[in-house]
Amino acid sequence: MRNIWAVANNTIAQAVRMKISAVVILLLLILLPMMSVIMIGDGTLMGKLQSFSSYGISLVSFLLSLLTIAVACYSLSTDLRRRTLDLVITKPILRYQIVLGKFLGVSLLNLLLLAAFAGIVYGLTLAIPSLTNAEPVERARAQAEFFTARKTVPMKMDTESMNQRVQQRLEKLEKEGQLPENMTRLQARSVLMEQEQTAAKSVELAAVREWDFQKVHIPPDPNAVLFIRYKFEAVPEPPNSEVFGQWRIGDFRQFQTADRRFMTPIYGFERSDSVRDVHEFTVPATVVAEDGSVTVSFYNSPEMNFSTIIFSQMELLYKVGSFGMNFSRVVLLVAIRLVFLAAMGVSLSTWLSFPVAVLCNISVFFAGLVNTFFMDAIDGIGAFMGLIYQFTIKWFLYIIPRFDGPYSPAGYIVSGEVLPWLFLGKAFLITIGIQMTLLIVVGIYIFRRREIAKVTV
Amino acid sequence: MGISESQYAIETIKLNKIFPDWWGRARVKAVIDLDLKVYPNEIYGFLGPNGSGKTTTIKMLLNLLHPTRGHAFVLGGQSTDPAISRRIGYLPEESYLYRYLTARETLDFYGRIFGLPSAVRKDRIDTLLEMVGLAGMGNRRVGTYSKGMMRRIGLAQALINDPDLLILDEPTSGLDPMGTRQIKDLLVELGQRGKTILLCSHLLADVEDVCDRIGILYGGQMQVEGPVRQLLQHRDETQILAGSLQPRTLEKIEAIIREDSSWVEVSSPMDKLETYFVNIVSRARQSKAPTSGAEAGTGVKGFLAGQVREKAPEKEVLDRLVSASMRPPSPEPDTRTEKASNAAEKARPGKKELLDKLSKTSLESAESVSETTKPSPAPSPEPPRPVRKDLLEELIDRGRKSDGRTEPTDSSDAEGNTHA
Ligand SMILES: Nc1ncnc2c1ncn2[C@@H]1O[C@H](COP(=O)(O)OP(=O)(O)O)[C@@H](O)[C@H]1O
Ligand SMILES: [Mg+2]
Numbered sequence: 001m002r003n004i005w006a007v008a009n010n011t012i013a014q015a016v017r018m019k020i021s022a023v024v025i026l027l028l029l030i031l032l033p034m035m036s037v038i039m040i041g042d043g044t045l046m047g048k049l050q051s052f053s054s055y056g057i058s059l060v061s062f063l064l065s066l067l068t069i070a071v072a073c074y075s076l077s078t079d080l081r082r083r084t085l086d087l088v089i090t091k092p093i094l095r096y097q098i099v100l101g102k103f104l105g106v107s108l109l110n111l112l113l114l115a116a117f118a119g120i121v122y123g124l125t126l127a128i129p130s131l132t133n134a135e136p137v138e139r140a141r142a143q144a145e146f147f148t149a150r151k152t153v154p155m156k157m158d159t160e161s162m163n164q165r166v167q168q169r170l171e172k173l174e175k176e177g178q179l180p181e182n183m184t185r186l187q188a189r190s191v192l193m194e195q196e197q198t199a200a201k202s203v204e205l206a207a208v209r210e211w212d213f214q215k216v217h218i219p220p221d222p223n224a225v226l227f228i229r230y231k232f233e234a235v236p237e238p239p240n241s242e243v244f245g246q247w248r249i250g251d252f253r254q255f256q257t258a259d260r261r262f263m264t265p266i267y268g269f270e271r272s273d274s275v276r277d278v279h280e281f282t283v284p285a286t287v288v289a290e291d292g293s294v295t296v297s298f299y300n301s302p303e304m305n306f307s308t309i310i311f312s313q314m315e316l317l318y319k320v321g322s323f324g325m326n327f328s329r330v331v332l333l334v335a336i337r338l339v340f341l342a343a344m345g346v347s348l349s350t351w352l353s354f355p356v357a358v359l360c361n362i363s364v365f366f367a368g369l370v371n372t373f374f375m376d377a378i379d380g381i382g383a384f385m386g387l388i389y390q391f392t393i394k395w396f397l398y399i400i401p402r403f404d405g406p407y408s409p410a411g412y413i414v415s416g417e418v419l420p421w422l423f424l425g426k427a428f429l430i431t432i433g434i435q436m437t438l439l440i441v442v443g444i445y446i447f448r449r450r451e452i453a454k455v456t457v
Numbered sequence: 458m459g460i461s462e463s464q465y466a467i468e469t470i471k472l473n474k475i476f477p478d479w480w481g482r483a484r485v486k487a488v489i490d491l492d493l494k495v496y497p498n499e500i501y502g503f504l505g506p507n508g509s510g511k512t513t514t515i516k517m518l519l520n521l522l523h524p525t526r527g528h529a530f531v532l533g534g535q536s537t538d539p540a541i542s543r544r545i546g547y548l549p550e551e552s553y554l555y556r557y558l559t560a561r562e563t564l565d566f567y568g569r570i571f572g573l574p575s576a577v578r579k580d581r582i583d584t585l586l587e588m589v590g591l592a593g594m595g596n597r598r599v600g601t602y603s604k605g606m607m608r609r610i611g612l613a614q615a616l617i618n619d620p621d622l623l624i625l626d627e628p629t630s631g632l633d634p635m636g637t638r639q640i641k642d643l644l645v646e647l648g649q650r651g652k653t654i655l656l657c658s659h660l661l662a663d664v665e666d667v668c669d670r671i672g673i674l675y676g677g678q679m680q681v682e683g684p685v686r687q688l689l690q691h692r693d694e695t696q697i698l699a700g701s702l703q704p705r706t707l708e709k710i711e712a713i714i715r716e717d718s719s720w721v722e723v724s725s726p727m728d729k730l731e732t733y734f735v736n737i738v739s740r741a742r743q744s745k746a747p748t749s750g751a752e753a754g755t756g757v758k759g760f761l762a763g764q765v766r767e768k769a770p771e772k773e774v775l776d777r778l779v780s781a782s783m784r785p786p787s788p789e790p791d792t793r794t795e796k797a798s799n800a801a802e803k804a805r806p807g808k809k810e811l812l813d814k815l816s817k818t819s820l821e822s823a824e825s826v827s828e829t830t831k832p833s834p835a836p837s838p839e840p841p842r843p844v845r846k847d848l849l850e851e852l853i854d855r856g857r858k859s860d861g862r863t864e865p866t867d868s869s870d871a872e873g874n875t876h877a
Contacts, residue, residue: 092539
C-alpha cells in the first residue's frame with residue numbers, strides 16, 4: 001500500500017504539471033461562472049436553473065473525462081518511453097503496485113477536481129435564485145420542481161394484454177382476408193399496435209379514464225404532497241386550445257367497501273389546461289392508501305369539451321429527498337465514469353503507446369456517449385440486419401459502459417428526478433465491479449509479463 | 458542477513474539475449490553464453506566497447522529484459538523479489554529521473570519505496586545530497602539540472618537504501634573530472650565497507666584504479682576475465698622502479714640483471730589498461746568475433762588515445778585538489794602541495810563520517826570481512842596505493858630470492874632515498 005501511495009503521489013505530481021490539466025481547470029473556472037450569468041433557458045427562473053445546472057454538470061463531466069483519458073494514458077506510457085520506470089521497477093516494488101498506483105493517482109486527482117467543480121456548479125445553482133428578481137410564484141415553482149429530488153411513477157401500460165388483443169385482431173383480419181395487399185404481416189401488426197397504444201392513452205368524450213399507480217411509498221412527512229404531471233393533445237383541436245377536465249385522486253377501492261368507511265381522503269379537482277404543454281398539480285400525500293396504491297381519474301365532460309383527449313404523458317411524482325442529496329448522487333454517477341476511464345487508460349497504456357491508447361480510450365468514451373441510443377436503434381432495426389448487428393456492434397456496445405440515457409447526469413437534475421440508489425448501485429457494480437476490474441486485471445497481467453526496457457522503434 | 462548465504466553476488470549461467478526484429482527474426486545477438494560471476498565484497502569492472510552488451514546484461518540481471526536463454530541471479534535470487542531488490546542500488550546508463558521532481562523529492566520518492574521511515578529518509582537525503590555535492594540545489598527540479606548533476610542525483614538515488622550490491626552503468630558518463638574522481642574515491646570507500654559493486658564502463662581509467670577484478674566483453678562474449686593486477690602484469694618481464702639514478706648505478710644494475718635475464722631495457726614501461734583493452738578488442742576483431750556493437754576500426758584506438766592525452770594533465774591537478782594523492786609526492790617537498798594535501802587529508806574524515814552515517818556496517822567489521830573474503834587485497838584507504846606498487850612488491854619478493862640487492866621501493870622510501 002505504501003508503494004501504491006508513493007506511485008500515486010508521483011503520478012499526481014506529474015499530472016498537475018501537464019498542460020491539459022491547466023487548460024481544463026482554467027476553462028472550467030472561466031466557463032462555469034460565465035454560464036451562470038448568460039444562460040437563461042426559457043426565460044423563467046426554473047428554465048435558467050435547469051439549463052445552467054445541466055449544462056454545467058455536463059461540461060464538468062465531459063472535460064474531466066477528457067482530462068482523465070489524457071492523464072491516464074500519458075502517465076504510464078511516458079514513464080515507459082522515458083525509461084523512468086526502469087529505475088522505479090528495480091526498487092522493492094511489485095509491478096501490480098505500479099499499475100494500481102498510477103490508477104489510484106489518476107482517479108484521485110480527477111475525483112478531487114470533480115468534487116471541486118461540482119461544488120462550484122452546486123454553489124452557483126443555489127445562488128441563482130437570489131441573484132435574479134423572479135416573481136414569488138416562479139420561486140415557489142423552482143423550489144417545488146427543481147430544488148428537490150422526486151421519484152417518478154410512470155403511467156403503466158398493460159403491454160401484455162395489448163399484445164394479445166393485437167394478435168387476436170391480426171388473426172381475425174387474416175382469416176377474413178382483409179389484410180391490405182401492400183402490407184406485410186409485420187407492418188400490419190405495427191399499425192395495429194399503434195392504434196392499440198393510442199386507444200390506451202385516449203379518453204373518448206363522456207368517458208372516464210383511470211390510472212392506477214402502485215408502490216407509492218412516500219416518506220413520512222405531514223406536509224408531503226403528490227405531484228401529478230401530464231401532457232395531452234386533443235382531437236379535434238379545441239378553439240382556445242384548452243381542455244377542461246374533472247379529476248379525482250385517491251383510493252377508489254373504498255367506494256366498494258360495505259360500510260363505506262373512508263380511511264384515506266379522495267380529492268376532486270376541476271381545471272382547464274392548454275394542450276401540448278406539461279402541467280403539474282399537487283394533492284396532499286394522504287390520498288395514498290396504506291398499501292401504496294393510488295388512482296387518478298379523468299372525466300372528459302361532454303358539457304365542456306367536444307374532443308377526444310390523448311394523454312402522451314401521465315406520471316405521479318413525490319419528493320423523496322433534497323436537491324443536494326440528488327446532486328451528490330449525480331456527481332457519484334460521473335465519478336463512476338471517471339474512474340472507469342482512468343482504469344481503461346492505465347490498462348491500455350501498459351502495452352500501447354500514448355497516441356494509440358488515447359485513441360482507443362476516446363473511442364470507447366464516445367461510443368459510451370451514444371451507447372443507449374444505439375442499442376435502442378439496433379433493437380428497432382429489421383430482422384436480418386438486426387441479426388448482423390446483434391453479433392457485431394451490439395456485442396461491442398454491450399461490453400463497454402454506457403454514459404448516455406439514464407447514465408447521463410444532466411437529466412436527473414433538469415427534471416428534479418431522484419437518481420435511485422438501486423440504479424447507482426447497478427452502475428457501480430457493472431462499470432466498476434466488472435468492467436473496470438477486468439481492465440485492471442488484464443493491465444496488470446500484461447504489465448507483469450512485458451519487458452520494461454524493451455525498445456520498439 | 459549477509460551476502461554470504463550465496464556463493465556469488467551476481468551469477469549468470471549461459472545467459473543469452475537476442476533482440477528480434479519486428480518480424481520476430483533474430484536480429485541482434487547482444488549477449489552470448491555469458492557466465493558472469495561476481496563475488497561478494499568485490500568491485501568488478503565490467504568492460505567492453507560500445508554496444509558490446511554490458512547494459513543488456515545489467516538489464517537482464519535486473520529483470521528489465523527477459524533472457525532469451527540462460528539464467529541471471531543477483532544476491533542468490535531474482536531481482537523481482539522485493540527482499541532482494543531491497544539490497545540493490547542501481548544507476549542506469551542515463552539518469553532516468555522524473556524531471557518534474559526536485560532532487561529532494563526524487564530521493565524521497567525512492568526512499569519511500571524502500572520503506573524508510575521519514576526521519577531516516579530526511580537524514581539520508583541530506584547526507585547524500587551533501588555527498589554528491591548538490592547540497593545547495595536540493596530544491597531545484599531535476600529537469601533543470603545538467604547531465605552531470607543528474608548523474609550525481611542518480612548516484613545518490615542508488616545509495617539511498619544503503620545497498621549491499623551496487624550496479625553502476627557507466628557512472629562517470631557526463632561527469633566532470635572532479636565528479637569522476639569523487640565517484641572513484643567513493644567506490645573504493647564503499648568497497649571497504651563490504652559492498653559488492655558491478656562497475657560497468659568503457660572509460661578504463663575509472664576502472665583501473667578501483668576494481669578488484671575485471672571482465673572484458675566484446676560482441677556479447679566474455680573475452681577475458683581476472684584480477685586487474687594479474688591481467689596487466691607482464692609475466693615474462695620485470696620492472697624496477699626507482700628514483701632517477703646515476704648512469705654508473707644504472708650500468709651496475711644492468712650488469713647484475715644480465716646474469717639472470719637475456720635482455721634488459723631501461724625505460725619506464727607505461728602499459729596501462731587502455732593498451733591492454735585495445736589489444737583484446739582488436740584480437741577479437743581479427744578472429745572475426747561477431748559483435749552487434751560499434752565496429753570502430755582504428756577509431757577506437759584513436760579515440761581512446763585522445764581520451765588519455767586529454768585526461769592525464771587534468772588528473773595530476775585533481776590529485777592535488779581532491780584528496781590524498783595516488784602518486785608519491787614530488788621529491789622536493791613543495792610547501793604549497795603539502796598544504797593542499799593536508800587540507801585534503803582533513804577533508805577526508807568528514808566524508809568518511811558521511812559514509813559512516815549512510816552505511817550501517819561499521820568500518821572495522823567491514824574491513825575484517827573484506828580481508829577474509831576478498832580474492833585480492835583491497836586497496837587501503839590512506840593513501841590509496843597505486844596498482845604499480847603492488848607490482849613492485851612482488852618484484853621485490855622475487856628480487857630478494859635471487860640476490861637481495863634490490864632495495865624495497867615505496868613511495869615514502871623513494872622520497873627518503875632522494876633526501877638521503
Ligand atoms: N531494445 C533493443 N532492440 C534491439 N537491439 C538492442 C536493444 N537494446 C540493445 N540492443 C543492441 O544490443 C547491443 C548491446 O547493447 P548494449 O548492451 O546497450 O551495449 P553497451 O555495452 O554499450 O551497454 C547493441 O548492438 C544494441 O544495438
Ligand atoms: Mg551501455
